[in-house]
Amino acid sequence: MEQHPITQAIRIRTEQTKEMEHSSPLYLTSSFTYEDAEEMRATFADQTDNNIYTRFSNPSVQEFIDRMVALEGAEAGFATASGMSAVFASFMALLKSGDHLLACNAIFGSTHTVITKYLPKYGIEYSYVDADKPEEWEAAIRPNTKMIYMETPTNPGLDIIDIELVANLAKKHNVILNVDNCFATPIGQRPIELGADLVVHSATKWLDGQGRVLGGVVVGNKDLIKDIYLFCRSTGPSMSPFNAWVLSRSLETLDVRMERHAKNALFIAKALENNNKISWLKYPELPGHPQYAIARKQMKSGGGIVCFELKGGLEAGRNFLNNLKMLTLTANLGDTRSIASHPASTTHAKLTEEERLAVNITPGLIRISVGLEHHDDILNDILQALEKC
Structure with a gap:
């Protein structure tokens, strides 16, 4: 019998954390060991699900990811060191020189800085549309538009954008829809159910809920997440196992x-x-x-x-x-x-x-x-x- 996402956020355990403990153990390790040379070779050849290095994957981090995937109704996910590293990774893994990013103009200040100051250094174009004028969205899509990025509710003005409307436009023009769901959380809304391809979070905020740790996460379409994983695996904005362990406990409440x-x-x-x-x-x-x-x-x-x-x-x-x-x-x-x-x-x-x-x-x-x-x-x-x- 399939469990409700809220139940899964409490009960999901990875295979490696399904030990005798009632609460999941914390895997504070930088790397992982193998029984023999063949197992090590097969793991590095991606022929097993074994962990290699905590920058790539870690059981404590995977448990947090799995719980967020369940809560958002996604296919896959990747956890990062902060919310902004999740936003940046979702841009840099999927956009290239010559691509265009369309975003709502009401966004977090650091996200605005990334879009306007850093993406152009890599040849990525951008433009903004008014969050409260949905009629402008389709006209702003260009032939080279690759992604639409938006917050809803927006930070800090609480504008609400119709996710389903924008998702339909994104699908019509074969564009990725990337939604920051930080303010609402998956308890308040589930953008993937409304047509979003990716959802990003600053886990530092409501997901932790007690001002203790930094963290970010991206969940969504498994093919898009694979590209984000490969980008993060090489560039290193990985979540620490301790922060992931704390955040997994937070998701239970x-x-x-x-x-x-x-x-x-x-x-x-x-x-x-x-x-x-x-x-x-x-x-x-x-x-x-x-x-x-x-x-x-x-x-x-x-x-x-x-x-x-x-x-x-x-x-x-x-x-x-x-x-x-x-x-x-x-x-x-x-x-x-x-x-x-x-x-x-x-x-x-x-x-x-x-x-x-x-x-x-x-x-x-x-x-x-x-x-x-x-x-x-x-x-x-x-x-x-x-x-x-």
Whole structure:
């Protein structure tokens, strides 16, 4: 009987981790041994499933990959040292000089830097389309477009892009669709079911959920993943066994954690929606969200991020952060502890003001990663800080 993905995220073990222990052992080793010369030869000739070197594969890392493959409904995957190494590997393994990458304009700041500063060094062209204007997507596809890359919900403005619509365009033009599913997690949405070819994650965020380790993962079509694996095998952005072991344990509670994060986030969003210090507020499950209908179609929950614009702009944003007493100020999200950040001066500071405004990153924009504390305590801290803006 086939198990539910949430059950698989708890119960999946690799053949090598199916030992006597109730919890999987940690394989902290750089290399692996063989019984004899013939076994070693066959392994290096790819005639066995044996491990060779932890830069290539490791039982602890494979267990994390297998669990993510199950959660996302993918065919295969590869885990990397960080979310950005997963994004970069998904680009460099599959794009070549002369290819064109089409991306939504609302993306994480470091991803924007990779696309605009580094991909052109390798002869890879790029262009952006507005995340909230789906009618522009098909017109922006060129004869040399090889990949479409997008986040949904976007970071930090929570725009929602219709994955199925873009997937249909990608298939029509024989283009790879690569979706960053970090904000929603596979608990909130499964892009592969909607037609995506690849899904990338910063496992550092909700997948870990406690701010402990770095990690990234790419899952999807097995042929595409093979190319990504071969690229990473040679270039080395591999996940450490310890981080993979931690992340595998984290996946066992992902479903229950995300249920609480989303419940808390919706409570906070509803409570703040009409606050007189706020110009606008966005959360995917609020009917006032511009893409509410799309969110309801493709998301199982709204996730744990709430964003809003303070009426007082930059100065109000600084006052808000400086007056928080419980919420943490840190360059992360997806933690058990609630986090507040000011994207214009942190994660997206490298963008020009024009680029920030084009994706609605205004001077007073605040992003709240809603944690697992009691929702009244989270709200009370936000409210008292707002009163001092």
